[in-house]
Amino acid sequence: MTGRPVNHQRRAELLDAAVDYATEHGFADLSWRPVARALGVSTTTLVHHFGTKEQMLEAILGRLRERAFAATSAAVGDQPDLAALAAAARAVWTRASDPRQGAEFRLFFAVYGQALQSPGQFAEFLDRVVADWMRALIDAQKTDRTTATRTATLVIATIRGLLLDLLATGDDDRVQDAAAAFLATLEER
Amino acid sequence: MTGRPVNHQRRAELLDAAVDYATEHGFADLSWRPVARALGVSTTTLVHHFGTKEQMLEAILGRLRERAFAATSAAVGDQPDLAALAAAARAVWTRASDPRQGAEFRLFFAVYGQALQSPGQFAEFLDRVVADWMRALIDAQKTDRTTATRTATLVIATIRGLLLDLLATGDDDRVQDAAAAFLATLEER
DNA sequence: TTGTCGCTAGTACGATCGTTCTAGGAATGG
DNA sequence: CCATTCCTAGAACGATCGTACTAGCGACAA
Numbered sequence: 075m076t077g078r079p080v081n082h083q084r085r086a087e088l089l090d091a092a093v094d095y096a097t098e099h100g101f102a103d104l105s106w107r108p109v110a111r112a113l114g115v116s117t118t119t120l121v122h123h124f125g126t127k128e129q130m131l132e133a134i135l136g137r138l139r140e141r142a143f144a145a146t147s148a149a150v151g152d153q154p155d156l157a158a159l160a161a162a163a164r165a166v167w168t169r170a171s172d173p174r175q176g177a178e179f180r181l182f183f184a185v186y187g188q189a190l191q192s193p194g195q196f197a198e199f200l201d202r203v204v205a206d207w208m209r210a211l212i213d214a215q216k217t218d219r220t221t222a223t224r225t226a227t228l229v230i231a232t233i234r235g236l237l238l239d240l241l242a243t244g245d246d247d248r249v250q251d252a253a254a255a256f257l258a259t260l261e262e263r
Numbered sequence: 264m265t266g267r268p269v270n271h272q273r274r275a276e277l278l279d280a281a282v283d284y285a286t287e288h289g290f291a292d293l294s295w296r297p298v299a300r301a302l303g304v305s306t307t308t309l310v311h312h313f314g315t316k317e318q319m320l321e322a323i324l325g326r327l328r329e330r331a332f333a334a335t336s337a338a339v340g341d342q343p344d345l346a347a348l349a350a351a352a353r354a355v356w357t358r359a360s361d362p363r364q365g366a367e368f369r370l371f372f373a374v375y376g377q378a379l380q381s382p383g384q385f386a387e388f389l390d391r392v393v394a395d396w397m398r399a400l401i402d403a404q405k406t407d408r409t410t411a412t413r414t415a416t417l418v419i420a421t422i423r424g425l426l427l428d429l430l431a432t433g434d435d436d437r438v439q440d441a442a443a444a445f446l447a448t449l450e451e452r
Numbered sequence: 453t454t455g456t457c458g459c460t461a462g463t464a465c466g467a468t469c470g471t472t473c474t475a476g477g478a479a480t481g482g
Numbered sequence: 483c484c485a486t487t488c489c490t491a492g493a494a495c496g497a498t499c500g501t502a503c504t505a506g507c508g509a510c511a512a
Contacts, residue, residue, distance in 0.1 A: 077457030078509045100380040102291050105499060116461045127500060180379040187376030190369040190430050191289040200431045227441035228421070231428050235420030241379050242389045252416035266487025267479045294469060305491045316470060
């Protein structure tokens with residue numbers, strides 16, 4: 075009577091594959107058919123699992139933010155107490171500036187930019203893109219909330235700004251030098 | 264014999280109007296027809312002046328970068344010698360964080376993100392998006408080239424990172440507080 | 453076994469896309 | 483005036499878009 079049960083794992087597989095596709099082929103002009111071809115399924119299959127294209131995009135960027143944050147937040151949490159923020163920032167930067175992460179962060183900033191121009195559609199992304207890291211970086215500090223917030227804001231902004239520079243210019247020497255200087259000032263607190 | 268002369272001003276008018284349109288309606292899925300409707304011309308007119316859509320996009324982002332840089336570089340140049348960099352950075356930040364500039368910088372970051380995923384098409388944008396400011400900020404300093412480059416890189420990255428935060432969260436108090444702290448450290452050099 | 457429902461695919465529809473073709477007024481140099 | 487060239491518009495092309503509809507297959511509960 076109840077019929078065949080829903081296979082949630084199947085949707086997760088397709089979503090991960092879709093994120094990989096977006097990482098390689100860009101996010102701006104994603105459409106059902108090319109994604110379906112790359113994944114070896116029909117467009118109908120994607121529609122069935124994601125509903126509308128808009129919903130698939132939301133799912134993709136949700137998964138993307140999840141990936142990006144999970145991979146770095148692990149490094150944030152496992153730090154000794156003293157100078158925890160500086161160590162966390164260094165760990166995040168080391169991982170983020172790894173060339174192997176380039177494609178994923180290019181996609182991240184592409185989504186970020188698009189979200190800024192469609193705040194309605196990407197509301198959750200915009201809400202959490204800063205807040206998730208803020209929470210983690212504030213927890214890593216022992217100072218009062220005001221200065222902790224101020225420092226966390228600066229750390230997030232500087233790392234992202236440097237990453238934008240690195241991805242745009244590929245000038246590793248210059249950007250790494252600036253990053254090292256910033257991280258050094260962070261440890262002098 | 265020579266016929267009617269080319270009207271370059273007409274193209275500039277259309278380009279400025281197209282940038283305005285992109286500022287309001289987004290950059291990701293721009294197409295001839297909606298732009299033409301908004302500008303009160305036919306799509307053929309746009310094709311005539313810009314060639315292909317790709318060329319129009321390049322023209323738009325070139326003009327956009329020109330606008331964004333010109334408006335702020337003026338503030339950079341007209342500073343007294345002492346603490347020129349700090350004053351320049353403060354001027355740039357004051358203008359960039361003005362809510363009235365929000366739409367333009369949203370477009371700027373949307374283009375930036377798209378360019379990161381299509382480096383071939385937007386090569387010139389990526390080349391100049393950092394280099395233009397770098398040159399101006401290095402010239403504003405009297406220290407050796409190495410530290411001047413390092414500082415300029417950090418100033419650009421931090422300002423852009425803070426701007427990303429401000430545009431995403433709208434949390435003016437927190438971001439302005441962090442910006443003030445950063446600019447203060449800049450003046451202590 | 454049988455009825456139910458998830459999963460997949462194929463097809464088709466209307467809309468919109470970028471671009472080309474055709475052609476008529478406007479403005480300029482000879 | 484005339485020839486030439488720019489500017490603009492309208493129509494049409496094939497391609498691709500998102501999505502709905504139909505239907506067959508497979509897995510599960512009763």
